[in-house]
Amino acid sequence: MPELGYWKIRGRERFYSTVYEQGDPPGLSREAWTSVKPKFGELLDFPNLPYYIDGDVKITQSNAILKHIARKHNLDGETxxxxxxxxxxxxxxxxxxxxxxxxxxxxxxxxxxxxxxxxxxxxxxxxxxxxxxxxxxxxxxxxxxxxxxxxxxxxxxxxxxxxxxxxxxxxxxxxxxxxxxxxxxxxxxxxxxxxxxxxxxxxxx
Ligand SMILES: N[C@@H](CCC(=O)N[C@@H](CS)C(=O)NCC(=O)O)C(=O)O
Missing domain, CATH: 1.20.1050.10 (Glutathione S-transferase Yfyf (Class Pi); Chain A, domain 2)
Structure with a gap:
């Protein structure tokens, strides 16, 4: 099943979800993500959230992810x-x-x-x-x-x-x-x- 990595906030599609939770105030730490982000340099060309891993498709950029999912499900328009x-x-x-x-x-x-x-x-x-x-x-x-x-x-x-x-x-x-x-x-x-x-x-x- 594809994996979507994102913050623990609203997301979409059926996927295996890896959520990164921001720390509470006052620190509001982003460490859950930033501590693993360097490691994602091996997997992703441009490490960021959201990322999407679907077999050999390993991508970031929200609209690129949406278009990839859309093409798989014929939801990207016909003509x-x-x-x-x-x-x-x-x-x-x-x-x-x-x-x-x-x-x-x-x-x-x-x-x-x-x-x-x-x-x-x-x-x-x-x-x-x-x-x-x-x-x-x-x-x-x-x-x-x-x-x-x-x-x-x-x-x-x-x-x-x-x-x-x-x-x-x-x-x-x-x-x-x-x-x-x-x-x-x-x-x-x-x-x-x-x-x-x-x-x-x-x-x-
Ligand atoms: N243009 C990118 C923007 C990505 C972005 O700004 N992601 C935010 C969350 S919406 C983030 O926290 N990224 C983590 C990071 O910068 O390492 C997209 O559309 O996906």
């Missing part, structure tokens, strides 16, 4: 147009993630939050328009993109419960995704429900 959309949306989702991660790990989270939610409207409106009347972000068939998009949009509603109220299509997408039987079963597990989104050093977990 050239769909594949291009998948690639674009994965990077677009990463841009959204980087913005929200910057906020969540900022010690001034409380004072910056309103400004963040004001500014993110432009981005949410574009995702709403892109989704349109499609079931999934690239059309009728679910692709890998729908996974990080679910994760990110759901996180926004955790941070601010009404954050998708102006985006009925995004809201319906969240409902549709979490009703998929396998997703529903996955999300119902205590270990998933109780898994924080961010590390202990974050202001919003």
């Amino acid at each position: 050239a147009k769909e594949k291009a959309n998948v690639d674009m949306l994965l990077d677009q989702a990463m841009d959204l993630r980087n913005g929200v991660v910057r906020l969540c790990y900022n010690k001034d989270y409380a004072s910056l939050k309103d400004e963040y939610f004001k500014n993110v409207q432009t981005s949410l409106a574009l995702f709403e328009k892109k989704l349109g009347d499609n079931k999934w972000f690239t059309g009728d068939k679910i692709t890998v993109v729908d996974f990080p998009m679910y994760e990110l949009l759901e996180q926004h509603t955790r941070m601010k419960s009404d954050s998708l109220d102006a985006y009925p299509k995004l809201k319906a997408f969240l409902g549709r995704f979490q009703e998929l039987p396998k997703v529903k079963g996955y999300l119902a597990q205590d270990c998933v429900r109780n898994m924080p989104i961010n590390n202990k050093s974050a202001a919003f977990r």
Whole structure:
């Protein structure tokens, strides 16, 4: 079974999971990972978290990992147009993630939050328009993109419960995704429900 190495925070897919837990405050030690990271230099070209080891595929970079898993499960789009959309949306989702991660790990989270939610409207409106009347972000068939998009949009509603109220299509997408039987079963597990989104050093977990 493939191995995913990551922090003890929310992750995805069926895998053999190696979790690295950050130390508690005040030290917030990253030693669980940094103490073994040099050893990973023998296995990985660019040691980092997450890493993914699947036979002779040994990779880091979140989107490379997602695309590898997607190709194995035919979730990377069918036509050239769909594949291009998948690639674009994965990077677009990463841009959204980087913005929200910057906020969540900022010690001034409380004072910056309103400004963040004001500014993110432009981005949410574009995702709403892109989704349109499609079931999934690239059309009728679910692709890998729908996974990080679910994760990110759901996180926004955790941070601010009404954050998708102006985006009925995004809201319906969240409902549709979490009703998929396998997703529903996955999300119902205590270990998933109780898994924080961010590390202990974050202001919003
Ligand atoms: N571009 C990389 C970023 C990787 C990254 O920044 N990982 C963070 C956690 S999200 C980390 O703690 N890495 C451990 C390290 O820097 O050694 C990706 O998308 O995977």
